[in-house]
Amino acid sequence: MGKIITVANEKGGVGKTILTVNLGAALSIRGQRVLVIDMDPQGNASYMLSKNISEENPSMYKVLVNKDEKISAIIEHTSTENLDLAPSNLHLAGAEIQLIQEYGREFALKRSFTPEIMEQYDYIFIDTAPSLSLLTVNSFVAADYVLIPVFSDFLSLVGLNLLFDTIKISQENLGSKVEVLGLVITKYDSRENISEEAINLLKINFGGLLYETMIRTNVRLKESPAKRQTIFQYDPVCVGARNYLALANEFLNKIR
Numbered sequence: 392m393g394k395i396i397t398v399a400n401e402k403g404g405v406g407k408t409i410l411t412v413n414l415g416a417a418l419s420i421r422g423q424r425v426l427v428i429d430m431d432p433q434g435n436a437s438y439m440l441s442k443n444i445s446e447e448n449p450s451m452y453k454v455l456v457n458k459d460e461k462i463s464a465i466i467e468h469t470s471t472e473n474l475d476l477a478p479s480n481l482h483l484a485g486a487e488i489q490l491i492q493e494y495g496r497e498f499a500l501k502r503s504f505t506p507e508i509m510e511q512y513d514y515i516f517i518d519t520a521p522s523l524s525l526l527t528v529n530s531f532v533a534a535d536y537v538l539i540p541v542f543s544d545f546l547s548l549v550g551l552n553l554l555f556d557t558i559k560i561s562q563e564n565l566g567s568k569v570e571v572l573g574l575v576i577t578k579y580d581s582r583e584n585i586s587e588e589a590i591n592l593l594k595i596n597f598g599g600l601l602y603e604t605m606i607r608t609n610v611r612l613k614e615s616p617a618k619r620q621t622i623f624q625y626d627p628v629c630v631g632a633r634n635y636l637a638l639a640n641e642f643l644n645k646i647r
């Protein structure tokens with residue numbers, strides 16, 4: 392049975408999409424069958440992974456607003472073996488507005504998973520928008536775990552409580568079984584004193600939830616989205632690629 396992991400942090404630019412795409416790709420290199428679901432109307436994960444991006448292509452919008460439409464109908468293969476994509480584009484913002492008026496609006500994503508899909512993949516990652524919107528709540532309700540990317544600066548630590556509160560609401564009011572799997576430092580610069588201080592603060596507050604593997608600041612990781620490539624396609628020997636493979640190993644050890 393596949394496990395569903397939502398990657399969330401309501402702050403923009405903390406590495407949600409980079410983490411989703413590259414941890415997913417690293418796991419596929421490790422022989423795991425991985426699906427990435429794009430739940431951000433900005434469609435950044437789709438931009439990086441889709442072979443033929445078009446506003447006309449069927450997307451998560453269709454799946455969320457149409458109760459009979461299942462995720463399997465929109466899945467694409469990417470150019471990485473064992474890594475598939477359920478894409479999105481700006482239409483997804485419309486799904487949010489349409490869903491708000493519906494009964495059971497928090498469960499639209501959950502009900503689109505069929506038993507076949509759960510058998511077809513080992514890990515399903517959901518990339519979310521930088522907001523605690525209805526789409527993100529749908530992603531918490533549907534998931535087994537939440538993985539939280541953070542940059543190692545103080546500002547990106549402010550506001551994490553709001554994220555934990557929203558996860559708690561999903562558990563207590565919406566019956567979700569979602570658990571926090573961990574926090575991952577997605578951009579770490581050893582030359583900055585502030586990083587060490589921020590990491591100590593994270594350790595004090597989150598203890599064992601903090602992943603030991605840290606992704607270093609790496610220019611290749613910064614360049615790769617514009618090239619529409621995973622880090623393993625763009626530069627498989629760079630520090631970023633090595634860090635993401637190490638993260639995949641730690642992830643597999645933690646989740647098994």
Ligand SMILES: Nc1ncnc2c1ncn2[C@@H]1O[C@H](COP(=O)(O)OP(=O)(O)O)[C@@H](O)[C@H]1O
Nearest residue numbers: 403404405406407408409578607608609612613
């Ligand atoms: N380790 C890193 N080193 C350098 N740049 C990074 C690193 N991780 C992420 N980035 C860059 O930071 C930006 C924001 O990352 P992104 O994954 O799009 O964040 P989010 O999805 O949370 O908005 C992107 O330009 C990405 O390339």
Ligand SMILES: [Mg+2]
Nearest residue numbers: 407408431435
């Ligand atoms: Mg993103």
